[in-house]
Amino acid sequence: MPVAPPRPKDLPLTALRAFEAAARLGGFAAAAQELGVTPGAITAHVKQLEQTLGAPLFARTPRGVRLTPLGQQSLPAFTAAFDALGIAVGDLRAAAAPRTVHIATLPAIAQLWLSPRLPALRAAAPDITVSITALEQPPNLKRSPYDLSLFFSEEPQGRLCPDVIFPVCAPAFAARLTTPHCISGFPCLADATWTEDWDLWAQTLSVPPTIPQGPTFSLYALAVEETVNGAGLLIGHEALVAGHLADGRLVAPFPQRLTLSGGLRLWSDRPLRPGTAPRFVADWLRRAPLASPAPPATHP
């Protein structure tokens, strides 16, 4: 008989976080995505929670889950608490490393938009460390360790530039592309996640050309590189190919351009107080100096 019996464990924090995410996002799969685990892990956490509580938090349907009244009524408090925790963590991080800025962005943006601007940013503020994390999805900034997010978004708040798409190709190809209908004879490169681009652009023409199915790339930057190397036509996003257009590695053979409803957006969910490093970086990126383009690539 132990004198100090193992204290009844309090509810495990991880399980609570899983519940909160699942409840807020309306599904285990979505919660798993946000927390960076597999759905099975969420299932297990929620089940454990329900077990110790002795009451179900979700009603399972074959098409997903729905909160029970019990879950519904307790969600707001948990969301608020975890938000507060996330903000506290963010503040702590900021206080511990005041001259470091963490940016979350798409891999394509990281390589094609952000990276070219970094040397000048470093020159402008040598004491600031910029750390970049490439993510496929914008993170929940209240919960993640990022100061700034840089993604394409419909939300106009914080937009840097609109998202304009049009075909681009290596200069050598341009002569053979007199009208959009010449396209059908060329490979049409596209990004694996932006599969609509070609069709959207084609619809803007009075006589939409047939777009042949070309190779798709999971890394947009790779598609750009292939295009530079003459692999075919790429449907370009202006913000991401501006550098290549400016220094002549790519050209836009047709005048037709389509402005999408979204745009490149830089934002933060935490206040950017003047004088702080994240504020400086955000301001600096907004002024968007794609300074001194690299000299045109020399092909020996």
Place this chain on the structure above:
Amino acid sequence: MPVAPPRPKDLPLTALRAFEAAARLGGFAAAAQELGVTPGAITAHVKQLEQTLGAPLFARTPRGVRLTPLGQQSLPAFTAAFDALGIAVGDLRAAAAPRTVHIATLPAIAQLWLSPRLPALRAAAPDITVSITALEQPPNLKRSPYDLSLFFSEEPQGRLCPDVIFPVCAPAFAARLTTPHCISGFPCLADATWTEDWDLWAQTLSVPPTIPQGPTFSLYALAVEETVNGAGLLIGHEALVAGHLADGRLVAPFPQRLTLSGGLRLWSDRPLRPGTAPRFVADWLRRAPLASPAPPATHP
């Protein structure tokens, strides 16, 4: 090259909780106590946190730790967030099992004060499930899964009765104890955690008797039982031996009684809304009906 690189892990919740407890309580040992782990675990958590932050949260001194300014400035937000979380958990528990009441108390109180009252409580409210957890220390109610705490405490708020101590013994002994000075000839039983009791009581006499060092018990209820069985004299706490005195299994051989500054206290850190089970149980226990004492023990 994985397309979805393992996302940079956010700060681990457990480590944050360890930091918060250590910071709030002013030491790793205290935090370990509150969280029910060993101090080494706290050390590891805090170190991990400091590692990922790249800055120290505590200044180590040979006599303990002191918060750095960084730690100091971030503590309040964490305390608030974890409090909010604890309250959310409490509300969730309450909502999930509305007719269950969890009481935290000392083992001695559980056995000698609470247990005798439970049959009548069950009779009064058959639908309420009372669960009792014996702890050596009052828990932090904002964080622990208890509805009510029942401990000896200096705090007058919620006091049920004062803490009065005096020697007790089996009836057979009483005849041989005419004055307190007879005590020296008997074993003086005491609780392992209430070692002062005999001395405190002795000091109240004009001529303090010598108290021989008797056996100590880590379970007060065991000491009481031994006393009933004639093992010697026990320094009794009125609240805990009242039942035994009432039915004659124990007697108080001397009139001198010492009222300590503390008292038996029943409290909750969460609001006890009228109509809820915890409120009912608290109210009922306050009325303190030590109903129908057990019939005097029959020794065949």
Place this chain on the structure above:
DNA sequence: TATAAGGCTCATTTTTTCTGAGCCTAGATT
């Protein structure tokens, strides 16, 4: 000078958490 308090270290063990592969159900699609 001894002791006690409070932390640290580190190898080991225990517990928790996560994965992966396959299964199940019910709308949607064909």
Place this chain on the structure above:
DNA sequence: AATCTAGGCTCAGAAAAAATGAGCCTTATA
């Protein structure tokens, strides 16, 4: 009607995190 497909569930095994325990270190206090 057959067949997707989305979303969850299950379960065994693997991986990661957390905790222990025993010994060490440092200083204030007795």
